[in-house]
Amino acid sequence: MSQAFEQQCRERILAASAGAPLLIQGGGSKAFYGRPVQGEILDTRSHRGVVAYEPTELVVTVKAGTPLAELEAVLAEKGQYLAFEPPHFGSEATVGGMVAAGLSGPRRAQAGAVRDFVLGVRLMDGQGQALNFGGQVMKNVAGYDVPRLMAGSLGQLGLLLEVSLKVLPRPVAEATLRLETSQAKALTLMNQWGGKPLPIVATAWEKTGEGESLTVRLAGARAAVQSAQAVLGGDVLERGAAAAFWDDLREQRLPFFPAAGSFGATGSAGGPALWRLSLPSTAPTLELPGPQLVEWGGAQRWLASDAQARHVREVVEKAGGHATLFRGTAEAREQAFHPLAAPLLAIHRRLRASFDPRGAFAAGRLYEGL
Amino acid sequence: MGDRLPDSPDFATDRAALLAGLGRILPASRLYGELEDLKPYECDGLTAYRNLPLAVALPETEAEVQSILKFCSANQVPVVPRGAATGLSGGAMPHHQGLLLSLAKFKKILKVNPVARTALVQPGVRNLAVSEAAAPYNLYYAPDPSSQIACTIGGNVSENSGGVHCLKYGLTVHNVLQVRGYTMEGEPVTIGSAGLDAAGLDLLAVMNGSEGMLTVITEVLVKLTPKPQVAKVVLAYFDSVTKAGNAVADVIAAGIIPAGLEMMDKAATHAVEPYVQAGYDLEAEAVLLCESDGTPEEVEEEIAAMRAVLEKSGATSLRVSANEAERLRFWAGRKAAFPAVGRITPDYLCMDGTIPRKNLAKMLLAIADMEKKYGLRCANVFHAGDGNLHPLIMYDANQPGELERATAFGAEILELSVALGGSITGEHGVGVEKITQMCAQFTPEELALFHGLKAAFDPAGLLNPGKAVPTPARCREYRQIRGEQA
Ligand SMILES: Cc1cc2nc3c(=O)[nH]c(=O)nc-3n(C[C@H](O)[C@H](O)[C@H](O)COP(=O)(O)OP(=O)(O)OC[C@H]3O[C@@H](n4cnc5c(N)ncnc54)[C@H](O)[C@@H]3O)c2cc1C
Numbered sequence: 001m002s003q004a005f006e007q008q009c010r011e012r013i014l015a016a017s018a019g020a021p022l023l024i025q026g027g028g029s030k031a032f033y034g035r036p037v038q039g040e041i042l043d044t045r046s047h048r049g050v051v052a053y054e055p056t057e058l059v060v061t062v063k064a065g066t067p068l069a070e071l072e073a074v075l076a077e078k079g080q081y082l083a084f085e086p087p088h089f090g091s092e093a094t095v096g097g098m099v100a101a102g103l104s105g106p107r108r109a110q111a112g113a114v115r116d117f118v119l120g121v122r123l124m125d126g127q128g129q130a131l132n133f134g135g136q137v138m139k140n141v142a143g144y145d146v147p148r149l150m151a152g153s154l155g156q157l158g159l160l161l162e163v164s165l166k167v168l169p170r171p172v173a174e175a176t177l178r179l180e181t182s183q184a185k186a187l188t189l190m191n192q193w194g195g196k197p198l199p200i201v202a203t204a205w206e207k208t209g210e211g212e213s214l215t216v217r218l219a220g221a222r223a224a225v226q227s228a229q230a231v232l233g234g235d236v237l238e239r240g241a242a243a244a245f246w247d248d249l250r251e252q253r254l255p256f257f258p259a260a261g262s263f264g265a266t267g268s269a270g271g272p273a274l275w276r277l278s279l280p281s282t283a284p285t286l287e288l289p290g291p292q293l294v295e296w297g298g299a300q301r302w303l304a305s306d307a308q309a310r311h312v313r314e315v316v317e318k319a320g321g322h323a324t325l326f327r328g329t330a331e332a333r334e335q336a337f338h339p340l341a342a343p344l345l346a347i348h349r350r351l352r353a354s355f356d357p358r359g360a361f362a363a364g365r366l367y368e369g370l
Numbered sequence: 371m372g373d374r375l376p377d378s379p380d381f382a383t384d385r386a387a388l389l390a391g392l393g394r395i396l397p398a399s400r401l402y403g404e405l406e407d408l409k410p411y412e413c414d415g416l417t418a419y420r421n422l423p424l425a426v427a428l429p430e431t432e433a434e435v436q437s438i439l440k441f442c443s444a445n446q447v448p449v450v451p452r453g454a455a456t457g458l459s460g461g462a463m464p465h466h467q468g469l470l471l472s473l474a475k476f477k478k479i480l481k482v483n484p485v486a487r488t489a490l491v492q493p494g495v496r497n498l499a500v501s502e503a504a505a506p507y508n509l510y511y512a513p514d515p516s517s518q519i520a521c522t523i524g525g526n527v528s529e530n531s532g533g534v535h536c537l538k539y540g541l542t543v544h545n546v547l548q549v550r551g552y553t554m555e556g557e558p559v560t561i562g563s564a565g566l567d568a569a570g571l572d573l574l575a576v577m578n579g580s581e582g583m584l585t586v587i588t589e590v591l592v593k594l595t596p597k598p599q600v601a602k603v604v605l606a607y608f609d610s611v612t613k614a615g616n617a618v619a620d621v622i623a624a625g626i627i628p629a630g631l632e633m634m635d636k637a638a639t640h641a642v643e644p645y646v647q648a649g650y651d652l653e654a655e656a657v658l659l660c661e662s663d664g665t666p667e668e669v670e671e672e673i674a675a676m677r678a679v680l681e682k683s684g685a686t687s688l689r690v691s692a693n694e695a696e697r698l699r700f701w702a703g704r705k706a707a708f709p710a711v712g713r714i715t716p717d718y719l720c721m722d723g724t725i726p727r728k729n730l731a732k733m734l735l736a737i738a739d740m741e742k743k744y745g746l747r748c749a750n751v752f753h754a755g756d757g758n759l760h761p762l763i764m765y766d767a768n769q770p771g772e773l774e775r776a777t778a779f780g781a782e783i784l785e786l787s788v789a790l791g792g793s794i795t796g797e798h799g800v801g802v803e804k805i806t807q808m809c810a811q812f813t814p815e816e817l818a819l820f821h822g823l824k825a826a827f828d829p830a831g832l833l834n835p836g837k838a839v840p841t842p843a844r845c846r847e848y849r850q851i852r853g854e855q856a
Contacts, residue, residue, distance in 0.1 A: 057726050079625060108566065115572055116544050137724040138756040139541065139796035141530050142804070142811050143577040143820050144840065147574030148543070156571075172735045191485050195509065197596040197664065223667030223752050224853035280564040282486040302662045305687040323568045339570035343557035348570055354822025366570060 002063070002161075003107065003157040005047045012042060025091025025156040026065060034154050034337070036330040041361030042159065044096050050074055051162060052136070059119060059136045060167050064096025064160040071095050078166045083111035083162030087250045096160040099340045102152025106202035106217070109194075109281070109296035111168075117149035120164035123157075124152065126356025136164050154365045155357040171201075171219035173226075176242035179214045179234035181205070182283050183294060186214040190297040192281055198231065199224045200346060204249055205294040206256055208341035217246060251293070256293045273328035275303040275312055279321035286315055301324075309335060336365055345370075372465065375800060377844060378526040378836025381467040383447050385424045388469065391445065392427055395437045400428040400475070409464045411470050414455040414462040415517075418773060419802050423464035425451065430475045432588050434551070439586060442469055448832050449554065451582040453494060456517040458720050459479065459801030461529065461581045461837060468832075476588065479503045487594045487610030488564070493524025493587045497531075497545030500592060509594035512539035515797075516705040524587045530579035532797040533660075534704060537755035539595060541797070543578035548591040554833040559585055566698050574597075576823065581799050582834045598663035601629060603697050604676050607654035608686040611635055611750075611819060614656035615730030617683035618754040621660060626672065631677050632660035632756030635734070638648045638711070638749040638762070639703070646711040649696075654686065658754065659704055665728035707751040708762065715747075715764035719776050724785030724796035727757045735785055735812050737761055744774070744779040758796035759787070783787070785810050800838040808838070809845035817845065 023039030025031070044065035051061040055078040062071055068088055085105030088097045098119075104113040120134030123146075126177045131253065134140055134147035147211055149158060160191060186205040193200055199220035206213065216232060219313045220224045229236070237245065279286075283296035284326050290305030305312065309325060309332070316323040322338035340348065348370055352363070363370060385561070389403045402408055412420040429435045442449050448468030455462045464470040476492035479499065483489070484507035489500050497518040500511040514533030515521055521531070527549060532541045539545070544570045548562035562574035577584060607613040614633055621631060634642070634657050639650045650657055660680065664670040677688055691697035711718055725733055734750065741748050751760045761783055765776035784794040784807045794807040808817065820839040825831065840848075 054726075054728070056619050057728060058622060059726075102567075102572070112540065112544060113567065115575055125837070131813070131816045131819060133816065135791065135793055136726060137796070139532055139536075139724050139753070139758045140793040141797060141799055142793045142795050142808060143800070143816070144574045144584075144823050145530070145543070145579055146819070149572055151575070152567075152572050168627065195484060195487055195507065195596055197598050199664075200839070221664060221668040221671055223671055224665045227665050228665060258638065278563065278565040278567050281487055282483070296566060320564045322563060322565070324569070340570050341560065343553060343559050344561070344573070346557075346568060347553075347573065348561070350826035350829065351571065351823065354819065354826055355706045 002047065006124065006130055006161065007126055009042065011358045013126065013128040013159070016360040018363070019288045021362040022360060023362045024095035024100070024159050026094030027067070027090060028090060029090035029093040029095055030103070032327055033101055034365045035333055035368065036141045037362045038297060038366050044094060044159070045287060046049065047161065055080055058167050059164055061120070061136060061162060061164040062095050063162050064094060066095045068093040068098050070093055075167055079170050081170050082165065084114050084117055085250060086107055086114060087252070088250065089112045090307065094225040095163060099151050099160055099163050100155055101151060102161070106204065106246055106295060109299055112200045113151070116147045117166045118151050119166055121147045121150050121160055124159040126158065126358050126360040130161060134164065138166065138317065155361055156308055156352055156363070156365055156370070158361070173222040174217065174219045174319070175225050175229055176237040176245065177218070177229065177232055177234035179216070180211055181214050182212055183207070186294065186346065189224065193232070194281065194297050196238070198228045200228070202246060203295065203297050206254070206360055207291060208255065215245060217242070256291060256302065256304070272304045272306050272328045273332055275305060276324040276326040277301040277303055277316050277321055278324070279316065280317055282318040283321060286313055286319060288312060313338060334368070339347045340367065374421050374434060375465060375836035376733035377805060377841045378448070378465060379831070381446060381448050383424055383467045385626070387445070388425055388447055391441050392425060392469070395434055395441065396427055396429065397750060400430065402426040411452070411464060411843065412473070414457040414460060416458050416460045416463070416803055418717070418802065419460045419463050421464045421466045421528070422752050423466070423468060423470035426470045426476050428472045434705060435586060435588055436552050436556045436558070438471065439471070440555055443830065443832060444553050446830070446832065447725065448835050449836050451524070451586050453522035454520050456521040457525060457529060457801065458722070458798040459795070461799050461801040461834070462757070463802055465835065471586065475524070476524070480589070484509060484721040485515050486564070486590065488591055489521055489594055490589065490591050493590060494522050495519050497523060497526055497559070501654050505596045510597055511545065511592055512595045513542050513545055515849040516708060523590050523592065528580055528582045528798065529580055529586060529799045532753060532756070532758065534632050534701065534753065536631045536753070536801055537631055538627050543575060545593045545595055546578060546590060546781045547654035549574060549577050549587050550589040551585040553585050554828040554830065562591070564591060579799065581801060581838045583824055586833070600666050600669045601661060601697060602669055602673055603630070603659050603661040603691045603700050604680065605689040605700055606658040606660060606680040607651050607687045608656045608684060609654065609659070609686050610654045611734040612731040613684040615657055617658060617680055617685065618730060619727045620679050621676065622755070624675065625678070627677055628647045628660050628676065628755060629663040630659060632659045633657070633754035634704065635750040637747065638707055638751050640751055641645055642703045642707055642710040645713060646706045648699050648701050650703055651687065659700060688784055688810065704751070709764045711749050716766040716768065718765065719763045719780050719854070721759060721761045721763065721780050721783050721800040722793055722795045723762045725782050725790045726754065727754070729790040730754065730757065731792065733759065733786065735774040737783060738759060739778055740782055744775045746776055746779055753796070756796065757792065781807060788844070802837055805838065805840045807845065808840050809848040814842055814845060817842070
């Protein structure tokens with residue numbers, strides 16, 4: 001099965017060219033993300049299934065087209081999970097797409113990102129060669145860390161065939177608290193808490209019709225969660241409501257996030273664009289038009305705004321961060337990612353040329369002409 | 371020992387021109403060209419491999435680093451960066467036709483930011499110095515290689531170093547936010563950010579473990595971790611290495627992620643005990659150190675769970691550290707394992723393979739057989755929780771044939787690591803030492819991609835050439851010999 005799939009991919013990759021490239025796609029759930037690109041779809045979804053899973057090794061190896069939900073269910077059966085809590089953005093999301101998009105969920109600040117959990121990959125490069133990097137072990141420094149480089153590469157380096165991920169036991173206890181507070185105060189609190197040995201695994205500040213609130217999720221040993229609850233105070237959210245809140249945040253279903261599809265370009269009739277601002281957690285409240293939602297202890301901030309892209313980027317860059325136009329019209333997404341300094345762009349260009357010298361995979365998802 | 375870099379192309383460096391050119395950038399006090407000054411730089415922690423550079427430069431500023439790189443780039447001179455040279459794979463071994471670039475003068479801690487929980491440091495800062503600077507804020511830098519009193523952050527990033535607490539707190543790659551430096555061409559690069567990610571491809575991931583072959587690092591922003599309120603370690607003794615190996619898998623299977631999970635065999639404890647008086651039981655065949663940290667309540671809960679598992683796995687006796695001093699003493703033994711073994715043997719080779727945890731016992735038995743086969747002793751120290759082995763093969767370089775036997779012994783362990791589903795190196799890097807075994811772990815196509823990746827950063831191939839990734843010729847020869855043996 002795998003062999004047949006790989007053979008098909010090889011043939012299609014060899015038949016493709018820069019003029020008629022392939023666009024790698026899993027469930028298409030993250031097609032909105034990055035610069036708009038054209039290409040003949042190479043669908044990975046027939047390449048699915050868990051290749052190896054040994055809970056005691058804390059490692060799972062899956063084919064790239066496996067539905068993310070299916071993988072999560074397999075892990076849950078053994079009391080384990082993907083600690084970086086990846087967003088799905090639709091039931092069709094695949095594991096390969098999750099790695100290629102490199103997006104992590106509410107737990108990221110504490111648990112780490114997708115890239116921190118990628119241990120190994122089997123990929124097909126632009127010359128149709130199936131290559132293995134990394135493996136199923138926790139530590140591996142033989143050769144450059146290609147597996148982690150694939151996280152967030154958005155199909156620009158090669159086709160993911162299989163990935164090995166580190167998994168963790170689910171925490172024994174969890175609790176979610178909510179405190180009324182302004183954004184500035186929330187930022188101060190989150191940074192103070194971050195410096196203490198508290199089992200905080202996620203935070204979210206938002207302003208709703210009901211006011212401004214900071215929601216905090218604790219997880220870990222029962223005793224640790226209980227004592228932290230006493231330290232932090234606030235109202236305890238009921239379990240079901242808490243789980244729904246964090247799911248809705250991860251999947252961008254909270255009222256802050258307008259329905260997918262309704263996002264427009266900056267200043268267009270379609271409504272505001274959704275920006276993802278990645279900042280040092282200590283960056284102060286940013287003066288930008290439009291509502292914000294703050295996650296990751298202050299390090300990830302969502303902004304729904306009509307502001308000019310250039311303005312948003314200037315403000316964010318001054319604060320030490322970078323801004324991604326996460327959801328918007330195709331036109332606005334022409335510059336989805338923060339511009340790179342010239343030497344880095346040159347490295348990107350050469351990297352891409354070494355992984356895909358013939359341009360078999362549709363270029364330009366990250367940067368124009370790359 | 372002369373030319374030890376067969377995987378590097380030849381460079382026709384003119385020594386006089388190199389010294390003259392660098393003399394325009396650096397004062398004579400920070401530029402060496404005489405044999406007696408070069409000698410101390412001829413090797414890193416892997417002393418079996420030595421090479422004299424043509425010159426040693428000790429820049430103090432980024433501008434100097436940039437000028438040196440531009441000069442070497444323009445004149446086709448290979449450059450080898452060096453931190454504290456505690457590396458164990460020859461990564462900082464000089465190039466005989468090139469410049470050794472020491473970052474030893476870059477030892478300022480530029481900023482500790484307790485609110486952001488970060489430290490901005492120069493690459494020559496020692497690992498432990500970061501934790502010391504962060505201590506007043508109840509923070510520390512989590513990756514703690516046993517060499518932490520000496521090794522530098524620049525070296526740590528370049529090797530993606532680990533430590534005894536990496537099972538829970540991650541490796542260097544998980545604790546570095548941003549790296550600044552210069553490409554071989556002298557272009558400044560900032561990789562990563564003060565936030566949790568950066569735009570573009572994840573180049574920070576490849577910087578970690580890049581063995582000084584991609585860019586020269588001049589500044590590193592690391593993440594600091596809050597100190598746990600309490601930590602306690604359980605010593606668990608076993609009457610067989612197999613039981614100890616299986617106990618490791620049992621702990622993880624019970625859903626416990628210890629703050630540290632290390633193992634030493636009898637040969638290791640016997641070397642360590644006279645050296646540090648850690649108080650280990652010398653009768654046991656193996657000891658596990660299993661640590662829990664967190665709030666007092668959490669630690670009580672977890673230690674109880676650990677005890678239950680370890681007892682069930684057949685521990686002959688258990689001891690929990692009674693206080694912080696005792697905990698540190700128990701760890702001191704583990705952390706001093708390499709130098710302790712160094713005291714009981716003229717020379718030793720330290721291996722660094724990783725394997726799936728379930729194969730620990732199998733590997734230990736195989737190593738015992740190899741001791742007989744090669745007629746050499748081996749002490750075993752493991753980052754057991756991560757499946758990372760450090761067999762220490764003892765030999766005497768002055769006895770004819772012993773180095774060759776030790777090398778063959780090591781190679782067999784590494785190849786078995788790959789065969790058991792693991793890797794030839796978990797944290798020490800490939801360098802010159804394991805370059806042949808790379809041919810066992812990777813196909814020619816995979817190795818070609820590594821060469822391509824390096825060329826993306828260093829198109830002229832001047833930064834630490836001939837290390838880590840073998841030439842196709844070496845692998846062809848390797849496969850031919852293996853084919854004949856089979
Ligand atoms: C007793 C002992 C115990 C050890 N224990 C451990 C352990 O527990 N865990 C572990 O992971 N390792 C361990 N090591 C190995 C070693 O300490 C680490 O690899 C360490 O990170 C090397 O740091 P260094 O400053 O000595 O680097 P060096 O040995 O000087 O250099 C290592 C590599 O990094 C490159 N490099 C150094 N600085 C720079 C820079 N600024 N820019 C670009 N490249 C650079 C060099 O070219 C070289 O390739 C141990 C070594 C010894 C001797």
